[in-house]
Amino acid sequence: xxxxxxxxxxxxxxxxxxxxxxxxxxxxxxxxxxxxxxxxxxxxxxxxxxxxxxxxxxxxxxxxxxxxxxxxxxxxxxxxxxxxxxxxxxxxxxxxxxxxxxxxxxxxxxxxxxxxxxxxxxxxxxxxxxxxxxxxxxxxxxxxxxxxxxxxxxxxxxxxxxxxxxxxxxxxxxxxxxxxxxxxxxxxxxxxxxxxxxxxxxxxxxxxxxxxxxxxxxxxxxxxxxxxxxxxxxxxxxxxxxxxxxxxxxxxxxx
Amino acid sequence: xxxxxxxxxxxxxxxxxxxxxxxxxxxxxxxxxxxxxxxxxxxxxxxxxxxxxxxxxxxxxxxxxxxxxxxxxxxxxxxxxxxxxxxxxxxxxxxxxxxxxxxxxxxxxxxxxxxxxxxxxxxxxxxxxxxxxxxxxxxxxxxxxxxxxxxxxxxxxxxxxxxxxxxxxxxxxxxxxxxxxxxxxxxxxxxxxxxxxxxxxxxxxxxxxxxxxxxxxxxxxxxxxxxxxxxxxxxxxxxxxxxxxxxxxxxxxxxxxxxxxxxxxxxxxxxxxxxxxxxxxxxxxxxxxxxxxxxxxxxxxxxxxxxxxxxxxxxxxxxxxxxxxxxxxxxxxxxxxxxxxxxxxxxxxxxxxxxxxxxxxxxxxxxxxxxxxxxxxxxxxxxxxxxxxxxxxxxxxxxxxxxxxxxxxxxxxxxxxxxxxxxxxxxxxxxxxxxxxxxxxxxxxxxxxxxxxxxxxxxxxx
Numbered sequence: 001x002x003x004x005x006x007x008x009x010x011x012x013x014x015x016x017x018x019x020x021x022x023x024x025x026x027x028x029x030x031x032x033x034x035x036x037x038x039x040x041x042x043x044x045x046x047x048x049x050x051x052x053x054x055x056x057x058x059x060x061x062x063x064x065x066x067x068x069x070x071x072x073x074x075x076x077x078x079x080x081x082x083x084x085x086x087x088x089x090x091x092x093x094x095x096x097x098x099x100x101x102x103x104x105x106x107x108x109x110x111x112x113x114x115x116x117x118x119x120x121x122x123x124x125x126x127x128x129x130x131x132x133x134x135x136x137x138x139x140x141x142x143x144x145x146x147x148x149x150x151x152x153x154x155x156x157x158x159x160x161x162x163x164x165x166x167x168x169x170x171x172x173x174x175x176x177x178x179x180x181x182x183x184x185x186x187x188x189x190x191x192x193x194x195x196x197x198x199x200x201x202x203x204x205x206x207x208x209x210x211x212x213x214x215x216x217x218x219x220x221x222x223x224x225x226x227x228x229x230x231x232x233x234x235x236x237x238x239x240x241x242x243x244x245x246x247x248x249x250x251x252x253x254x255x
Numbered sequence: 256x257x258x259x260x261x262x263x264x265x266x267x268x269x270x271x272x273x274x275x276x277x278x279x280x281x282x283x284x285x286x287x288x289x290x291x292x293x294x295x296x297x298x299x300x301x302x303x304x305x306x307x308x309x310x311x312x313x314x315x316x317x318x319x320x321x322x323x324x325x326x327x328x329x330x331x332x333x334x335x336x337x338x339x340x341x342x343x344x345x346x347x348x349x350x351x352x353x354x355x356x357x358x359x360x361x362x363x364x365x366x367x368x369x370x371x372x373x374x375x376x377x378x379x380x381x382x383x384x385x386x387x388x389x390x391x392x393x394x395x396x397x398x399x400x401x402x403x404x405x406x407x408x409x410x411x412x413x414x415x416x417x418x419x420x421x422x423x424x425x426x427x428x429x430x431x432x433x434x435x436x437x438x439x440x441x442x443x444x445x446x447x448x449x450x451x452x453x454x455x456x457x458x459x460x461x462x463x464x465x466x467x468x469x470x471x472x473x474x475x476x477x478x479x480x481x482x483x484x485x486x487x488x489x490x491x492x493x494x495x496x497x498x499x500x501x502x503x504x505x506x507x508x509x510x511x512x513x514x515x516x517x518x519x520x521x522x523x524x525x526x527x528x529x530x531x532x533x534x535x536x537x538x539x540x541x542x543x544x545x546x547x548x549x550x551x552x553x554x555x556x557x558x559x560x561x562x563x564x565x566x567x568x569x570x571x572x573x574x575x576x577x578x579x580x581x582x583x584x585x586x587x588x589x590x591x592x593x594x595x596x597x598x599x600x601x602x603x604x605x606x607x608x609x610x611x612x613x614x615x616x617x618x619x620x621x622x623x624x625x626x627x628x629x630x631x632x633x634x635x636x637x638x639x640x641x642x643x644x645x646x647x648x649x650x651x652x653x654x655x656x657x658x659x660x661x662x663x664x665x666x667x668x669x670x671x672x673x674x675x676x677x678x679x680x681x682x683x684x685x686x687x688x689x690x691x692x693x694x695x696x697x698x699x700x701x702x703x704x705x706x707x708x709x710x711x712x713x714x715x716x717x
Contacts, residue, residue: 080676096689110676
């Protein structure tokens with residue numbers, strides 16, 4: 001589904017370009033859950049942003065294909081149309097745009113992209129109510145402006161609600177667990193598990209192991225200094241939780 | 256006012272202006288009219304005011320950019336034109352098909368309203384539709400009101416800023432001296448004008464340069480209410496100028512809503528002012544929407560009594576070389592009043608917007624709540640915005656705030672929407688509609704609100 005090959009990306013810091021991804025390889029197949037872990041500043045969020053098409057980053061080398069298509073060639077909205085979804089680490093507040101209007105526009109734009117008919121108001125409303133109930137999202141949040149004044153937990157639940165509405169093929173969750181209490185964490189994880197099936201895939205970007213108790217990964221990768229330096233199964237996440245990242249850093253330093 | 260004013264010889268009046276070529280070029284077509292005013296021996300207030308205005312025109316220069324109030328709006332482009340005054344009257348019954356360029360009416364046939372149409376400064380009965388009202392409500396035009404002098408008298412004392420030594424600018428004096436027509440809406444006490452009055456000011460500039468000079472009066476008695484919507488439209492590409500002045504008298508507990516729509520007037524110059532006086536416990540709302548115009552200057556002045564509410568809402572969406580200058584003044588002279596001003600702008604192309612909002616809180620006006628905000632989004636590097644909020648507060652127990660912001664469209668928000676599959680162009684439209692929402696939300700005429708919401712989209716997809 002997703003093939004990342006020797007991906008290099010940098011960001012313009014104002015004082016010159018700073019390379020963040022330094023030759024990253026990753027393959028994600030349908031039906032898989034991948035966790036990407038790593039210490040702060042290793043490039044986890046950069047990877048998520050580059051895959052979603054954030055313009056701040058410049059891809060300087062390598063490739064990323066999604067179902068055979070060159071992902072790096074596509075505008076962010078086209079990537080969404082192809083089935084990529086990024087759950088933002090910091091969801092943006094947009095005053096004046098209601099959550100429902102936003103969602104209806106997004107759902108129908110993606111349907112248009114896929115050559116499907118747009119949903120009429122009634123079917124959309126039905127779908128939205130059902131998905132919001134699943135995410136235990138207070139229905140008053142749907143009529144309010146997008147994320148405006150939402151609590152941290154509500155924002156994250158809203159991200160997963162959006163994912164459920166848009167039914168992407170590949171969901172990238174960027175530190176979705178940060179700032180969540182245990183109840184919200186469970187709701188979010190249940191949302192992801194409900195979404196998960198043999199035809200789609202999930203990349204969980206996280207700093208901590210705790211989300212992985214609920215969203216069980218098939219593979220765990222450690223991202224450090226812009227590369228994946230170690231891959232394993234869910235046991236690797238537990239090992240990292242117990243031992244921290246220093247031993248990984250030492251391994252890398254030892255070459 | 257003395258009789259000696261009658262002696263102002265019009266010839267001298269215009270000879271002295273040869274010192275200022277621009278002024279004399281602009282004023283030349285008025286020579287015959289000035290002569291008539293000078294020779295009028297009547298001593299009614301209107302005639303005398305016109306003579307005073309002539310004198311003011313003689314003594315005052317047109318403002319230049321050295322004048323603080325006109326710093327960012329250079330009117331040389333207006334003054335360099337010669338406007339035809341002669342055969343205007345014929346056009347008021349012209350075969351002009353309003354539907355042809357009326358963005359609004361033909362889309363909203365079912366919009367129930369009184370309709371007044373002025374073409375090139377003259378009332379066009381043919382195009383108008385004033386519905387029957389009870390005899391305590393009158394919707395008339397200045398030219399058809401035999402009492403134009405008494406109407407004027409009623410307003411003159413209340414609105415010193417509309418003419419004479421305190422006038423906003425020489426344009427007001429030109430208006431006082433030479434206005435040809437305008438609407439006069441009067442409600443006695445305890446009256447409600449159920450339908451809004453839609454007034455169309457049309458400049459037909461398809462054949463020649465056109466000038467419309469209009470003077471309007473709204474007078475609303477105690478506990479009465481009405482809504483007036485002014486639409487400015489230009490047909491044709493020749494230079495055309497609207498010089499308009501509206502006085503609004505709002506009595507106790509009355510409620511007046513005035514809309515000013517500058518939507519379909521690409522080639523139009525416009526200098527206009529609205530002067531409002533609010534008696535205690537009254538409410539006044541002015542909503543000014545500017546989408547097109549060559550050069551537009553709007554002056555809005557409100558004097559607020561006690562326990563009044565005053566709302567000033569503005570939205571300007573400008574592109575190409577459109578220039579719109581909004582100057583507002585709210586003068587709180589009595590205690591316990593509330594004013595709220597929200598002006599929002601989106602500037603594209605090489606457009607320029609000027610916002611200057613003054614809040615005065617006089618010493619007697621304790622417990623005043625006055626808020627002002629001017630927010631702008633610049634879509635182009637070539638667009639220019641000049642914003643200047645001004646607060647002058649003499650009272651010590653007041654709540655006042657003002658703020659101005661200017662920025663580009665929020666890139667983070669744009670990316671968020673795009674990442675959800677919404678194409679960039681559509682995402683921009685959504686964000687700008689959201690930006691304008693605060694002003695659009697205050698519009699109580701649904702079809703108008705809907706039209707403007709769509710217009711934002713149309714503008715951007717050009």
